[in-house]
Amino acid sequence: MGRRADGPMGGTAREERPVSPSAHPPVLESQAYSFWYGPTQALHDVSCAIPRNAITALIGPSGCGKTTFLRSINRLHDLTPGARHEGDILLDGGSIFAPGTDVVALRRRIGMVFQRPNPFPKPVYDNVAYGPRLNGLAPAGELPDRVERALRQAALWDEVSDRLREPGTALSGGQQQRLCIARALANEPEVLLMDEPCSALDPIATQRIEELLVELKQTYTIVIVTHNMQQAARVADYTGFFYVGNLVEFGATQQVFTRPVDERTEAYITGRFG
Amino acid sequence: MTSLLGRDRSDRVYRRVLTGFALILPSLILIILGVLFFNALPALERFGPSFLWTSTWDPVAEVYGAAPMIFGTLASSMLALLIAVPLALSVAIFLTEFSPRWLRQPVAFLVELLAAIPSVVYGMWGIFVLIPFLRSYVVPPLKALFGWTPFLQGVFYGNSLLAGGVILAIMVVPYIAAVSREVLLAVPASQREAALAMGATRWEAVRSAVLPYGRAGLIGAVILGLGRALGETMAVTMVIGNRHDISLSLLQPAYTMAAAIANEFSEATTATYQSALMEVGLLLFVLTVTVNAIARILIWRVARGAAVGSKAL
Numbered sequence: 001m002g003r004r005a006d007g008p009m010g011g012t013a014r015e016e017r018p019v020s021p022s023a024h025p026p027v028l029e030s031q032a033y034s035f036w037y038g039p040t041q042a043l044h045d046v047s048c049a050i051p052r053n054a055i056t057a058l059i060g061p062s063g064c065g066k067t068t069f070l071r072s073i074n075r076l077h078d079l080t081p082g083a084r085h086e087g088d089i090l091l092d093g094g095s096i097f098a099p100g101t102d103v104v105a106l107r108r109r110i111g112m113v114f115q116r117p118n119p120f121p122k123p124v125y126d127n128v129a130y131g132p133r134l135n136g137l138a139p140a141g142e143l144p145d146r147v148e149r150a151l152r153q154a155a156l157w158d159e160v161s162d163r164l165r166e167p168g169t170a171l172s173g174g175q176q177q178r179l180c181i182a183r184a185l186a187n188e189p190e191v192l193l194m195d196e197p198c199s200a201l202d203p204i205a206t207q208r209i210e211e212l213l214v215e216l217k218q219t220y221t222i223v224i225v226t227h228n229m230q231q232a233a234r235v236a237d238y239t240g241f242f243y244v245g246n247l248v249e250f251g252a253t254q255q256v257f258t259r260p261v262d263e264r265t266e267a268y269i270t271g272r273f274g
Numbered sequence: 275m276t277s278l279l280g281r282d283r284s285d286r287v288y289r290r291v292l293t294g295f296a297l298i299l300p301s302l303i304l305i306i307l308g309v310l311f312f313n314a315l316p317a318l319e320r321f322g323p324s325f326l327w328t329s330t331w332d333p334v335a336e337v338y339g340a341a342p343m344i345f346g347t348l349a350s351s352m353l354a355l356l357i358a359v360p361l362a363l364s365v366a367i368f369l370t371e372f373s374p375r376w377l378r379q380p381v382a383f384l385v386e387l388l389a390a391i392p393s394v395v396y397g398m399w400g401i402f403v404l405i406p407f408l409r410s411y412v413v414p415p416l417k418a419l420f421g422w423t424p425f426l427q428g429v430f431y432g433n434s435l436l437a438g439g440v441i442l443a444i445m446v447v448p449y450i451a452a453v454s455r456e457v458l459l460a461v462p463a464s465q466r467e468a469a470l471a472m473g474a475t476r477w478e479a480v481r482s483a484v485l486p487y488g489r490a491g492l493i494g495a496v497i498l499g500l501g502r503a504l505g506e507t508m509a510v511t512m513v514i515g516n517r518h519d520i521s522l523s524l525l526q527p528a529y530t531m532a533a534a535i536a537n538e539f540s541e542a543t544t545a546t547y548q549s550a551l552m553e554v555g556l557l558l559f560v561l562t563v564t565v566n567a568i569a570r571i572l573i574w575r576v577a578r579g580a581a582v583g584s585k586a587l
Contacts, residue, residue, distance in 0.1 A: 074471060081375055108473035118464035121487055131472045134482065180468070187472060 027052040027191060027221045028073060030247075033087035035068055037080065042068045045087065046247045048240055050191075055213055055222045057236030057253065059229060061268065064242040066225045070193050073223065074110040075103050091191070108135050111184035112193045116200050117176035119168030119183070124151075124160050127168040127179055131187035146186060153219075154182035155212050174205025181212065185220075192216065194224040198231065210235050229269055233257050241265045303563075310556040317549035325553060331518040333541075338550035340557065342518045346435065346528035347558070350510060351503035353439030353524070354446055359496055362447045366454035371480050382455060389448040397512030400441045405432040405513060408440065413525065427523040431515075436524040438514035442506055446499035453498055457491030457576055458484060494572030501566040505558065507532035531558040 026049035035043040043065045050056050058066040068077075075096060077083045088095050096106055108131070119127050128147040132138040138146045147164075151157040156178040160171070168179050177197055184192060194213075198206040213222055213235050226232050232239050233253060240250040241262075249256055249265040260266040317325065321338060328339025365385055369378050413430045420426050430436075461484050469479035485492065507530075515527020516537055531554050542548040 076467060076471060079470070079476075104473045104475055107471055112467075112471035114464055114467065114471075116464060118462070118468045120465065120468065120483055130469075130482070134478060135473050183468075183472065 025052055026050055027092060028223070029090040029093075030069075031088045031090065033069070033072065033085060033089055035065075035072060035077070035085045036083065037068075038082035042245055043072075043085075044245045047087075048247055048250045050221065050223060051238060052221050053217055053219070054237040055217050055224060055235050056238040056240065057232035058223065058225045058240045058242060059227075059232050059268075060242035062227070063244075065245040066240075066242040067195055069242070069247075070112075070195055070223060070225050073191070073193055074107050074112055076107075076112070078103060108187050109189050110191045110193060111187055111189035113177070113180050113184055113195070113197045115196045117173060117180050119171070119176050119179050121167055121169050123165050124168050124171070124179060125164040128182050128186045130183060135187065137187070150182040150186035153185050153216065154178045155208060155215075156182055172205075174201050174208060177201060177205070177209060178212070181209075185216075189220065191221045191223065194222065196225050196227060199227060206231070229257075241268060243268070307556075307559065310552055310559055314549055314553035314556045316546060317553040320546065321550070321553075325550075326557075329518070329520060333544070333547050336544065336546050338546070340531070340550075340554050342520050343529045343531045343534045343554065344557070345520045346438075346514065347504055347530040347532070347561075349528065350435055350438040350442055350514065350530055351500055353435065354442035354503045355496060355500055357440065357443035358447045358450055358499060361443070362450035362495075362499070363454055363492070365447070365451040366458055367480055369451075369455055370458040371476065371484070382452070385451050386448050388444070389452075393445070393506065393508040394512075396441055396445055396509035400437060400509060400513040401432075404440060405437050408432075408437060424522045425524050428521070428525050430525040431527075433513055433515035433527050434525050435514065435521075435528040438510045438528065438530070439524070441509045441513055442503045445506060445509060446502050449502050450495050450499040453495035453573065454488075454492055457488045457495060457573070460491070460576060461487045488576060490572045491576030494569045494576070497565055497569035497572065501562050501569060504565060505532055505562045507536050511536050531555075 028050040030046050030048050030050075033043060033046045034041065046065075046069060058069065060066050071077055072085065073089060073096070077085075085097070088097060090096070091106070091109065095101070120130065122130075125147055128150050129143055132143060132146055148157060148161075151160060156175060159175060160166075160179075163171075168176065171179060177200070181192075181197070198209050201209065210231065213224070216222060217237075224232075224236065236253045238251065239253045239256040241248045241256065241260075241264075243264050249260060249262045251261075256265060257269055260269065317338065321328075325338065325340055326344065327341050328337075329341045330337045330339050331342070332338070365381075369382055373381065409430060409432060413426075413436070417426050417430075465483045465487050466479050469483035470476070474482060510530055511533035514530060514533060516529055516533055517527040518529055518534075519527070521528065535551055535555055535558075538547075539551060542551055
């Protein structure tokens, strides 16, 4: 069942705790999370529970805060000058902002795929082996297996198995993005954050990535930011709609798209603005 | 139509004048090369290629070989790079990756100011400050540790390859640091973020993502510094000792091509002597132009983003 997220613009009664929208137990919980870039508030009291082994899509018009929220989850904002936050985000019940949190370990558990493919200018193999080498996850002897497994999971192995020594930057755009997914998967994260992973890709490459996401959710929890509402409707189990820094609506995708609770959600998904 | 034609004519004149001015500078380099070559011709004919590897420099007997100054030029520049590269790269990495924002501009500005100090001031500072400092605090421990190697044989009198190399290092640091900083700034944020998001610490992100991405440009920065060091004249002349001799020991005097030309041109009374110096000048010219060209090409490749593969390196 859907539920309205609370916030200054929502105007609904505040709930004590965000409720998981389904039987899936939540892996990530955002609790009244607000975020500022210097004096500018980018997120207002975002609360939601992101279920495990499901795809959660974050949609909304440009500048609505969905990417800011995504980058909060793996604390990539730590390096943004002037950034600060209130509220909390929990991973498996523990605050990611708790003092003494090992940010490096956190980022290993929460992988990320960016808007534009950003493979390293290294061979394909070294791109995928980057995380396991960095984090000492695999003895040297098991590394090739691990690389192959990640490339297979990313549905790229058949295309690059004979090109492992070529630079990752020499692949096509869609292959580069799947390489970046393989690189993230090689770390064996619990959560995979994806920031508009298909925005730089053509429709065929996009379709491949979407099929891939549906397979990956067996093992991983996926949070995907997308501008493309059809994409959200096709792949996501849950959808959150952001509007000017508020999480206006969060619920099962089918419900959000067919029976939105908030009129702004309805306006957005029916194309009246955005 | 007439006014358009008139404007067209003035455009043409304007364009030709500008083209002429623009061609003057590139042709200058060819003219200089031609003059050096023409004047060096007598020495080239008389000594042939052995000029490069013989060590006698005897104006009385009119026998000239440039090996000691070629050696001295290369050795002092290499020593300079050995000292300057770690220093300059540290400055560049600190300024782009780790320094607080308010500190970046002032420090970058001060480092680049080092390049504005006149060469002769460096030379004087070298004689009165650097050499006594080396003699009291650097050479004794070096000799104690590595005195058994061929590089630290003999007595340190002051003017030496070591002093020349250290002065050169200080002089090229601002160039290498400034260009490296530009290169590191040109590395896209997405590369840093990719590494950080994989669980890299900031230092690991620099080492495993930023530096490899900018490698071609960083090598370019180092080679640019090498170009400066090879051609630097005044400060080196004042501290390197100016002796036509090849010694592996850093503590012994040496010579460089630039220093030899500066020192000996006024004494070059015979045509052969002058021509021999011209040939040294020609060698230095070709060497520095080549080194600088390589550096520029490498830096361009990064700036245009063409170095993404950097597999040519």
